[in-house]
Amino acid sequence: MILLGFVDDVLDVPWRVKLLLPSIAALPLLMAYAGHTTIIIPKPLISYVGQEVLDLGWVYKLYMGLLAVFCTNSINIHAGLNGLEVGQTVVIASAILIHNLMQIGASSDPEYKQAHAFSIYLVQPLLATSLALLSYNWYPSSVFVGDTYTYFAGMTMAVVGILGHYSETLLIFFLPQVLNFLLSLPQLSGYVKCPRHRLPRFNPETGLLTGTRDGTLINFYLRMVGPKSEKTLCIHLLLVQALGCCFCFLLRYLLAGWYK
Amino acid sequence: MAARKRASAADTKPSPPPQTQETTTLIDPPIAPPKKALIFKFCLFFSIPYFYLLYQYYTIEQELRRSILINASLCVTGFFLTQRMIPVASRYVLKRGLFGFDINKKGTPQGTVKVPESLGIVVGIVFLVLAILFQYFNFTADSNWLVEYNAALASICFMILLGFVDDVLDVPWRVKLLLPSIAALPLLMAYAGHTTIIIPKPLISYVGQEVLDLGWVYKLYMGLLAVFCTNSINIHAGLNGLEVGQTVVIASAILIHNLMQIGASSDPEYKQAHAFSIYLVQPLLATSLALLSYNCETLLIFFLPQVLNFLLSLPQLSGYVKCPRHRLPRFNPETGLLTGTRDGTLINFYLRMVGPKSEKTLCIHLLLVQALGCCFCFLLRYLLAGWYK
Numbered sequence: 001m002i003l004l005g006f007v008d009d010v011l012d013v014p015w016r017v018k019l020l021l022p023s024i025a026a027l028p029l030l031m032a033y034a035g036h037t038t039i040i041i042p043k044p045l046i047s048y049v050g051q052e053v054l055d056l057g058w059v060y061k062l063y064m065g066l067l068a069v070f071c072t073n074s075i076n077i078h079a080g081l082n083g084l085e086v087g088q089t090v091v092i093a094s095a096i097l098i099h100n101l102m103q104i105g106a107s108s109d110p111e112y113k114q115a116h117a118f119s120i121y122l123v124q125p126l127l128a129t130s131l132a133l134l135s136y137n138w139y140p141s142s143v144f145v146g147d148t149y150t151y152f153a154g155m156t157m158a159v160v161g162i163l164g165h166y167s168e169t170l171l172i173f174f175l176p177q178v179l180n181f182l183l184s185l186p187q188l189s190g191y192v193k194c195p196r197h198r199l200p201r202f203n204p205e206t207g208l209l210t211g212t213r214d215g216t217l218i219n220f221y222l223r224m225v226g227p228k229s230e231k232t233l234c235i236h237l238l239l240v241q242a243l244g245c246c247f248c249f250l251l252r253y254l255l256a257g258w259y260k
Numbered sequence: 261m262a263a264r265k266r267a268s269a270a271d272t273k274p275s276p277p278p279q280t281q282e283t284t285t286l287i288d289p290p291i292a293p294p295k296k297a298l299i300f301k302f303c304l305f306f307s308i309p310y311f312y313l314l315y316q317y318y319t320i321e322q323e324l325r326r327s328i329l330i331n332a333s334l335c336v337t338g339f340f341l342t343q344r345m346i347p348v349a350s351r352y353v354l355k356r357g358l359f360g361f362d363i364n365k366k367g368t369p370q371g372t373v374k375v376p377e378s379l380g381i382v383v384g385i386v387f388l389v390l391a392i393l394f395q396y397f398n399f400t401a402d403s404n405w406l407v408e409y410n411a412a413l414a415s416i417c418f419m420i421l422l423g424f425v426d427d428v429l430d431v432p433w434r435v436k437l438l439l440p441s442i443a444a445l446p447l448l449m450a451y452a453g454h455t456t457i458i459i460p461k462p463l464i465s466y467v468g469q470e471v472l473d474l475g476w477v478y479k480l481y482m483g484l485l486a487v488f489c490t491n492s493i494n495i496h497a498g499l500n501g502l503e504v505g506q507t508v509v510i511a512s513a514i515l516i517h518n519l520m521q522i523g524a525s526s527d528p529e530y531k532q533a534h535a536f537s538i539y540l541v542q543p544l545l546a547t548s549l550a551l552l553s554y555n556c557e558t559l560l561i562f563f564l565p566q567v568l569n570f571l572l573s574l575p576q577l578s579g580y581v582k583c584p585r586h587r588l589p590r591f592n593p594e595t596g597l598l599t600g601t602r603d604g605t606l607i608n609f610y611l612r613m614v615g616p617k618s619e620k621t622l623c624i625h626l627l628l629v630q631a632l633g634c635c636f637c638f639l640l641r642y643l644l645a646g647w648y649k
Contacts, residue, residue, distance in 0.1 A: 002421060003384075003385070003417060003420060003421040003424070004385075006421065006424065006425065006428075007381060007385075007424065010356060010358070010424075010428050011349070011352040011353060011355075011356060012352065012355075012356070013352070021385075024389050024392060024393075025392075027392045027393065027395070027396075028392055028395065028410055028413065031395050031396065031406065032406060032410065
C-alpha cells in the first residue's frame with residue numbers, strides 16, 4: 001500500500017484503480033489469516049439465528065478484504081484540514097494500543113495474548129512515525145502527507161485489526177470515518193454532483209471555514225456548530241474521534257458480560 | 261544511475277498551441293507500438309528447452325509440474341497485462357514530467373523525443389500481483405512456505421518502492437546502498453536453510469574439513485549479494501534494452517537451471533527450493549519480456565558480466581579515478597556509431613576492443629556475452645559435477 005500510495009501521489013491514478021489495487025494488496029493478509037471465520041451471535045439474537053456461533057467461511061474473508069479497502073480509503077476522504085489525517089490516525093492508533101494492552105492484561109489465553117501482542121508490535125511504530133509527521137503537519141502545516149501516508153496508515157490499522165482478531169472493535173474506533181463514508185455515498189456514487197474537492201469554504205477576511213452542502217463529516221459538523229477556524233475545527237473533530245473511541249470502550253465494558 | 265538525461269524545467273521546449281497538443285495526445289498513443297515480433301521469437305526459442313526439460317528429459321512429479329504450469333499460465337496473462345498497461349502508464353508518467361531524452365541519440369531527431377521514465381513500476385506492480393495471486397493456486401503450500409514466500413515478496417516490494425522513490429526523488433548513493441540492505445532483511449530472517457558451504461574436493465586438504473559452517477558470515481554474504489545484484493544491473497546500463505535484456509537472459513538461465521536441478525534431484529526439499537525459485541522467476545521473465553518489447557533498443561556466475569563491469573568500475577566508483585555523471589560511450593550523430601571512452605565500464609571496454617558499433621548491434625553483442633556467460637556456467641557445473649561436489 002505504501003508503494004501504491006506513492007505511485008498515486010506521483011501519477012494521480014484514476015479512482016477505479018484506487019479501489020482495485022488495495023483489494024489485491026490485502027490478499028497476502030487474507031492468505032495468512034489462520035484464525036477462525038466464525039462470529040459469536042449476541043445472546044439476545046440467538047433465538048432468531050438459531051445458533052450460538054455462526055461460521056461465515058469465505059464471507060468472513062470477503063468482509064476482511066472489504067475492511068482493508070475501507071480503512072485505506074476512509075482516512076483518505078476524511079481529510080483536508082491541517083493535521084486531520086495524521087491526527088485521526090494518532091487518536092485511533094492510541095486507542096488500539098490501549099485496547100491491546102487491556103486485552104493482554106485481562107486474558108489468560110496465550111494465543112489470544114499473542115494476537116494482541118502482534119498488533120502492538122505494528123501499532124507502536126505506526127504511532128511513533130506518525131507523531132513525528134504530526135510535528136510538521138499540525139496547524140499551520142509545513143508539509144502535506146499525501147496519499148502515501150493515508151494508504152499506509154489505513155492499511156496498517158486494517159492489518160492489525162484483522163490479524164489481532166478484533167476487527168469489529170476496530171470498526172467502532174473508525175466510527176467517524178464510517179459516518180463520513182455514509183455522508184459521502186450520494187456524491188461518491190454519482191447520485192449527487194461531486195466536485196473535485198469537497199472542502200468547506202474559506203473566508204479570507206474572517207479566517208473562518210463555513211460548511212458547504214457537500215456530504216462530508218467536516219461540512220456536516222460546520223453546518224451544525226457554525227463557522228470555525230481551521231485549527232479549532234480540527235481539534236473538535238479529533239475530540240469527536242477520541243469520544244468515539246471512548247464510547248467503544250464503554251460499549252465493550254457494558255456488553256462484556258452480556259455480549260460475548 | 262539514469263542513463264537518460266532527466267529533462268529540467270529550463271530544457272523543456274515550449275509546447276505547441278493547446279488545441280493541437282490536446283488532439284494529438286487523445287488520438288495518438290504516447291509511445292511507439294511494442295516490438296511483438298522480437299518477443300515472439302524469443303518465446304519460441306526459449307520454449308523449446310523449457311518444455312523439453314519439463315516434460316521429456318526429466319520425470320517430474322505430476323503435482324509439482326502442475327504448480328509450475330499454473331504459475332506459467334498466470335505469467336502469460338501477466339505478460340499481456342503488462343504490455344497493455346505500459347502505454348497507459350506512459351501517459352501518466354509523461355504528464356508528471358517523469359521523462360528523459362535518449363543521450364545516445366543526441367544530435368539526431370530521435371534525441372528530442374520525450375521518453376517516459378520509470379516504467380519499471382508497471383513491471384513491479386504486475387509482478388507483485390501475479391506473485392500474490394499465485395499463493396492461492398499453489399496447493400503444495402504449507403505455513404513455512406508461506407512465510408518464506410511472503411518474506412521474499414516483502415523484500416521485493418520494498419525494493420520496488422525504493423526504486424520508484426529514487427526515480428522520482430533522485431536519492432543520494434549512500435541511501436542507495438543502505439536501503440537495499442534493509443530491504444533484504446526479511447529475506448535473511450526467513451532464510452531457514454543451512455549456512456554451510458561444501459569445500460571443493462581439491463581444497464579439503466588445506467581446509468581440513470569437508471563441510472564448513474559459516475554461520476552469520478553466510479547471512480552477511482547473502483545480504484551483500486542482495487545489495488550487489490540490485491546495484492550491478494543498475495550500473496551495467498545505458499543502452500536501449502540492456503537492463504531488461506540482461507535480466508531476461510539471466511532469468512532464463514536461472515529457470516533452466518531450476519528445471520534441471522528439479523529433474524536431476526531426488527531430495528523433495530531440494531526440489532521445493534528450486535520450485536520456489538521458479539514461482540518467482542517466471543513472473544519476472546514474463547513481465548520483463550513485456551517491458552522489453554517497448555524497451556528495445558549457482559547465481560553469482562550468471563552475473564559474470566555484471567561482476568566484470570563492477571570490477572572495471574571500481575576505480576571510478578571509489579573516487580580513485582575521476583567519475584563523471586554519465587559514463588556512456590561517445591555518440592557520433594553523423595555515423596550513428598558509439599565509440600568507447602576511457603571510462604571503466606564493460607560497455608566502453610568492449611567498444612575499445614572491437615571498435616565503434618551502432619547502439620543496437622552493441623546491445624545485442626553484450627546480451628550474447630551475457631548468454632555466453634550463462635552457458636559457460638552450465639558447462640562449468642557439468643564438468644565439475646563429478647569432481648567438485
